[in-house]
């Protein structure tokens with residue numbers, strides 16, 4: 001069984017729109033009030049406020065005369081908003097939550113201009129004759145059904161969303177009981193993610209970065225400039241802001257559409273897909289590459305490969321990000337000292353093989369990944385270490401652990417040290433600094449033989 005979300009556009013009636021806008025407003029208000037209460041309790045009194053306490057606060061807020069309007073909307077989305085706050089910023093120090101596991105920053109206040117969302121659980125909506133009836137809404141939501149829900153599936157949770165450019169959408173979460181596993185194939189592929197070329201596969205297939213985004217970027221810059229000239233709060237200001245939001249949405253949509261088509265194709269055609277486990281967050285800190293990297297949408301690409309592999313019974317292997325995939329000759333294993341970013345093709349000094357930079361990297365990634373994959377699949381963890389030794393002369397795991405420890409150090413309060421480390425990470429990946437190469441070759445010498 002797979003949990004899936006189906007997203008549809010809908011066009012609310014004026015009454016529905018008014019109710020939904022008020023609902024989103026209340027969700028935002030409650031979220032922000034609870035976040036403020038938590039922050040204050042912690043910084044002033046060193047007290048932790050949990051979901052139960054914020055839920056009790058909600059009850060008391062509803063009783064206040066000036067917050068009377070909270071009763072006009074369904075109470076479920078308000079509660080769910082508090083739950084989301086709990087996962088974003090937990091009061092108990094449990095490792096599964098976003099903030100303490102280091103995945104997210106301290107939560108921000110929600111802003112009206114970003115739209116908003118409201119989550120309705122089973123008690124707050126009705127599913128009748130293939131229509132959605134939200135609480136306090138007598139008419140069904142006019143959803144544009146662009147595709148069918150899988151047969152026999154009933155939504156378990158419904159999220160109504162308004163995006164910054166004013167589009168309404170609804171996301172239906174369902175438990176898909178169908179078995180989606182595809183017929184097994186033998187093909188395996190390694191993928192090198194890049195900037196000039198979005199990806200290169202080990203079969204030699206090259207996928208370019210979509211060009212239409214560059215045109216939109218130019219448009220976006222013009223729109224942003226025009227927005228900056230408007231008087232804040234004026235009618236023209238809001239119009240210009242909407243224009244900027246619309247271009248942002250178009251960029252996001254076309255990028256996502258492109259990534260979806262690409263990942264579905266890769267997963268359908270290959271049994272095993274190997275990618276590098278990239279630290280995109282750190283790489284984006286390099287300002288010269290930031291836009292290009294965010295534009296390439298690597299993390300979304302890998303995320304999609306990951307869940308699609310699970311749906312369709314395929315395998316995704318992520319290899320260590322410090323593996324020298326670019327500089328290593330895929331023919332003889334020779335590792336170059338230096339390979340600047342601008343060199344797209346090179347010749348191996350040992351075996352004279354001619355390499356396309358990205359293709360060579362993709363082949364190395366596939367090789368490394370299938371080695372790791374064999375070990376992971378074959379044996380339980382106890383045996384795995386011994387097997388790793390016999391396979392490539394040294395274990396992979398212990399290195400990963402020491403690397404992780406290094407990564408933890410980046411979170412030290414000393415911001416200078418953090419920045420310089422972030423830069424060296426980019427350099428490490430793309431082979432710029434000769435000094436760091438020395439250490440790295442020592443580290444990976446064991447793989448080369």
Ligand SMILES: [Zn+2]
Pocket residue numbers: 329330331332333334348349350351352353
């Ligand atoms: Zn060679």
